[in-house]
Amino acid sequence: MIEKRPNLVYLFADQLRYQSCGFSGDPFAQTPNMDQLASQGVNFVNATSCSPVCAPYRASLLTGKYQSSHGLVINELRLSPNHKCF
Known part of the structure; x- marks a missing residue:
């Protein structure tokens, strides 16, 4: 089933x-x-949100990590492909 x-x-x-x-x-x-x-x-x-900026928040949602861990702190940056996402 x-x-x-x-x-x-x-x-x-x-x-x-x-x-x-x-x-x-x-x-x-x-x-x-x-x-x-x-x-x-x-x-x-x-x-609540872990970030007031949208791209870092979404990166945190996808990775389960804080901005200080994934490095995306402003919208203009890209998430490194080395980070595992759910």
Whole structure:
């Protein structure tokens, strides 16, 4: 029997705050697709980021390492192919 695995969808949007989405209560936000995904999935309302910059955060997510370990500290750098990713 094949083990059934859950589907995981990560949304990464630059320049988008959680409070600026309809599902978080903003009456002016028009985010119907994100609202539907949020109603059918899990939202992390108290999550934090290891980096305020997007590329280093994504590198940390892919490698499981802090920026000081993978070396990507600004958006203009590339992740070394020597780092193992999940």
